[in-house]
Amino acid sequence: MKDVCELSFQDELHKISESDTNDIVYETLSKEHISILAKKIGLLPFEYRSILFFRYCFRSTPYETDKILKTENSKSKLYYIQKMLSNLMGIQNSLIDNNSMGEACKLSLPDEMKDYDNIEALKKPVYTKSFRKKLKEFNISQSNNNIYLSIAKKAAIFILIFIMSLSTVLVFNTEARTKLFNWIIEKFPKYSIFTSQNANEDTEQVDLSSFKIKYIPAGFELYNIHEMGNIVIYNYISKNNYILTVKLLIPLGEIKSYYDTENAVIEEFIFKESQAYIWQTDGITYLLWHWSGVDFHITGNLNKDEIIKIAENISK
Structure with missing residues (x-):
């Protein structure tokens, strides 16, 4: 669920900004469907669950939510989450109404806290x-x-x-941070937040299209490319529905990435003269590093050696 959210949000954000929310039709759910919706909310990434809880349980404004969660565009993200949940509930061309969403959030929140x-x-x-x-x-x-x-x-x-x-x-201090660290990690029981510390670099001349992925494991085919401003995401899929994602991001500010690290051992090593982190959980390998003004994120149903081989074969 987390990977699906991350892959599609940037692409949807542009569509959301151009949409006319006045024409939206809302649908009320039955109690049975509200219970099902509550379980689906529990599967969302931490940030998305928090946005829902702040809106529907604590009545926070988008400004308050952004400030407390230290996130951006929570209003657009909320609409995106509503749209995604509506689709998952089989609702087409309309959205779940606020009362139903609020009831589902209230059911889901106790499970979040226990x-x-x-x-x-x-x-x-x-x-x-x-x-x-x-x-x-x-x-x-x-x-x-x-x-x-x-x-x-x-x-x-x-x-x-x-x-x-x-x-x-x-x-x-800032000087030492620049010398030593590309990432700050905040570890929680079920996930970790990786904060990019590379925004102070001169990124004006960085061209994401100049980076070439010269190795992809056999059986994977490129099926989609998301391009939006300072981000490019390459999505690959295999015949057995394994996924591979290569994300390139120019860090223009404090970038936070939320990843599933429950029961995972996060290995730190030096890769292309930068801090790099790699770990595995639920059959998926994650790799993060910084190089030539760009943050790289690789995620896929592959072993560590294959993921590192992909990274080694990215050039410009």
Whole structure:
């Protein structure tokens, strides 16, 4: 579900901006279908679930949602999520109405919260030996960045904010960050947030079309290309419906990427003179790195060696 959302959102965003929302027809769901919808909401990526909960459970405005979640375009994303859920429920040429969506969100929210009942925030961050070595070389202090948000909404919103703030964030100066790190990782029980730290580079001369993917494993065929501004996504599929996605992104600001890392071991290594991260979960391999002013994300039903081989054969 997460991969489908990521692949299609950028393409849909342009269509959404041009659509006339005044002509939308809304459909009311039965109680049975509302229960089914609640389960589908639970399968959405964390960011999309949060946008729904803030809108329908806590009545937050798009501005408040963007500020609290540190995201952008939550209003457009909300419409996209509504459209996607409506299609998944078999509704064509109309959308699920707000009352039905609200009831489904209220049913889904308790399931979102129950896994966090016994979670305690870490008192100290846990760093790998190589990470501590890097800190020592640049004389960077280690400290916790505890985030507290004051919100005059319903009391339950504090719980959701706490969930999003469980990870301990490294604090260091900008100069050292530029020298050392391409990514900041915030780890949660079921997912991780990778934040690109490459926005300070000179990206004016970067041309995404100049990058060529010179190796794709046998059996995979290109079936779609999404191009939008600073992003290009190449979608491949095999005869047995395995997927392969190669995303190229010019980091124009603080870019956050949400990935499933539940029970996964995230390996850090140096690739093309950059930090790179690779891990596997549920039969899918993920690889992230930065090179020549571009963030690269490769995801696919392939082993690590094949994913790295694809990355090695991207040139300009």
